Amino acid sequence: MATDAERVRAQRTESFSDRWTQLKYDHNWLGFWFMLPAAAFLLLFLTYPLGLGIWLSVTDTRIGREGGFIGLENFEWLNEDPVFWLSVFNTFLYTTVASVIKFGLGLYLAILLNSHMPWKAIIRAVVLLPFIVPTVLSAIAFWWIYDTQFSIISWTLIEMGWIDENINFLGEPNNARASVIAANIWRGIPFVAITLLAGLQTIPQSLYEAATIDGASRWQMFRHVTYPMLTPIIAVVMTFSVLFTFTDFQLIYAMTRGGPANATHLMATLSYQRAIMGGNLGEGAAISTAMIPFLLAAILFSWFGLQRRKWQQGESDD
């Protein structure tokens, strides 16, 4: 075995080196041409706007008027703006509560889906539906479900005799927060669940068999087999989930537009309101720029999550 493997490797390196000498003169050149279309898109419409956004945040640009450099004035202005700090608070509340519940329920659903049952494939396909349907369109459905006068939830609860009058879902600050968080959780669970399910399926059954022989309870099996094996994929999924919840825009815009009394304004919706509706591109860009440090933290976290996963699988870092 060992000699075979060595021979194959030797042959490989030989043919590799042949090819490298053959391509030495042009693989960078080739690579350049192959990368060009993707690079053009990403540089023109991603990197450049990212830089431009940071530049805008230190100018007083308005729609239709070139702005001048004003230093950190936008940020000082935002620092004294209670609405901005309210939006920061809302963003953190929204992200934390929604992510924690999405993780808990998503993991639970993944474990349920992982067990043997009839119509497995159909159930898994159906579970993903909330994730497939465009967010705005399902947000409109939630808007109707939360309607002040004709809410189906209020109607049912009144019929059951649990409450006396309609719940003002989107009209009262805390109700509105809870309502949009619930809609976000509804949309986010399938992604978390299906991704974790893929992770669950990579765990070898033999580990559970060994744990059963050792007399482990179901909780112990979850705590000492499932959870550690799942940690890397949890790190990645949760980074994505946190990232997309933190920068959410469509759901809030469709359901409340930040109201009532700015109670559901997230940083993204506030920046839209200030920049596009209000015309203060500079100030809007400053709000966007203020989101970047949090995003960087999430990206670093996911990066180390990925590294750790590779290392755990014993893959080389290529």
Add this chain to the structure above:
Amino acid sequence: MTTSPGHPATGPATGVARDDSEGMDYLMSLPRRTVTVYLPLLCFLIVLLFPFYWMGLTSVKPNEELIDRSLNPWWVVDPTIAHYFHLIVNTDYPLWMWNTMVVAVSATLLSIVASVMAAYAIVRIRYSGSRWVGGMIFMAYLVPPSILFIPLALVVFQYGLFDSPMALILTYPTILIPFSTWLLMGYFKSIPYELEECALIDGASRWQILTRIVLPLSVPGIISAGIFAFTLCWNEFIYALVFISSSENKTVPVAVLSELVEGDIYHWGPLMAGALLGSVPVCIVYSFFVEHYVSSMTGAVKE
């Protein structure tokens, strides 16, 4: 997390393992499985599917029933297709669908071509710095549209693309390329090097290797990336909201929200019909390729 902490898993074992694929599930009796698996799963399904039921129900309910509080809102007495009819005849809905389709298909095709080339170059041509570029593309995946739309609006305006479908066709790939490249990189890595070596020895050029050998072998990966890209395009909202101003150029998600909402309860029917119809294309695409889709979504995270 499990519902039965502390219970020894030996349980009422039947002692006979029927099928390996069931793992150790045979250790659970049927009543026990009903309580710990089927019942919670049913609750999940009801909650996850309820909004769709509600959309469908509202879209076929006549207006009189919608506002009649004496009727049971959970059902419809006299279903009607008037809302759909109104949507198709009295509004630009077919046009919005067409716009969305054009934008989604074009942006997806552009992104897939660019991603295939980029992924192939990163994985197989291995120019100097390709690993670094691979990392940067992953980073680009994590830059959200909601911090880019303000400067991008200026850029779109400067390039003279404002209020044209081209604005969306050219900006959507920035969301799609990082994702598809990352997915395809993983796919290309799984194709044996030896195949390419043989082709190189036979005198094939890089382009021939890509089109004749790598592409045919990676069709499933390309389909996954394509489906995912298409659904992302269909779902995209903020760019379409900011870059498009005239009604006839709008995409479905934006148009439903801005053109159909008029602050009147009588519009709930068409609104729900619009939301449901707008979800149909992605659901059709998805239903044909469920397996690919699930693997693409998880693959993107795994790779």
